[in-house]
Amino acid sequence: MTKRIDDLSVVLTSFAYREEYFPELEGLLATVRRHHPNWPIVAGRGPVSGFELPTMEVESPLGKCHRSLPVPLNLNGNVAGSVDDWRKITKMKAWWVTEVFREFGSLAGQPRRVLWLDADARLNGPLDVELDPNAEIVAAPWWRSPKHPGYESIAGGFMLFQGASNGPVTDVLKKWSDMCVAHIEKMPDPPLVPWGCGEMEVLNHILKIHPPSVGNYQLIELDARKYLGCVEDDGIPRPGALVDQWMMGKKMKNPHTRDRQWPPPEHERRSSRA
Helix, strand or coil: CEEEEHCCCCCECCCCHHHHHHHHHHHHHHHHHHCCCCHHHHHHHECCCCCCCCCEEEEEEEECCCHHHECCCCCCCCCCCCCCHHHHHHHHHHHHHHHHHHHHHHHCCCCCEEEEEEEEEEEHHHHHECCCCCCCCCEEEEEEECCCCEEEECCCEEEEEEEEECCCHHHHHHHHHHHHHHHHHHCCCCCCCCCCCCCCHHHHHHHHHCCCCHCCCCEEEEEEHHHHHECCCCCCCCCCCCCCEECCCHHCCCCHCCCCCCCCCCHHHHHHCC
């Protein structure tokens, strides 16, 4: 029997790495608390100074602590190489989600249940994904590239992982984390895809070489129009989207866009949804 996740306990997690993302994270968590007030939240903010490796402060129902990436990021800063900087930071997501699943996933009970949302996401209502609450599951919106016909992929802005501490989903997460950490140490050449790979391209690769039929888990492809409402340059959210994605990558990915006034102020985002 399936249940909606708004009737289940789910550990909601996200992080803000770089100060530009701090207000984005606060805006996300406000909408999560509004629509899912009983969900435990594990949030990270960084970088925190005084540590040898890239470190975030972790806030959770268990209190505050710190977690450090196991390898240096070696960012190039606001120069030509910062597109790779952005990709390295996105790949921290794999390590982060895997750590949260391992260390905090039991806050949702058994099996563990962790939902990642990008910091620039905003909920427009309670999430209503239906699933078997006892199964091993990876669930996310399914994205089809408008620029690369025939390419489709799991989307990285909304990802739900459910499973036992030593089950198939844990294995998927470990493979994803290990590959992304290896890429942070040395970016792949050639990349997994011609346009350069971030964390979702890596996870898509893992799911293809370790599919549900082999891995003994369920892969639920969610409607991207509903759960991945990517807001375009006009600032008008997509009609019917339960999750608005305000696409901070439009500002942070490339050096020449870092001064761009995007996303719109929070009150404008709310009014555009009124």
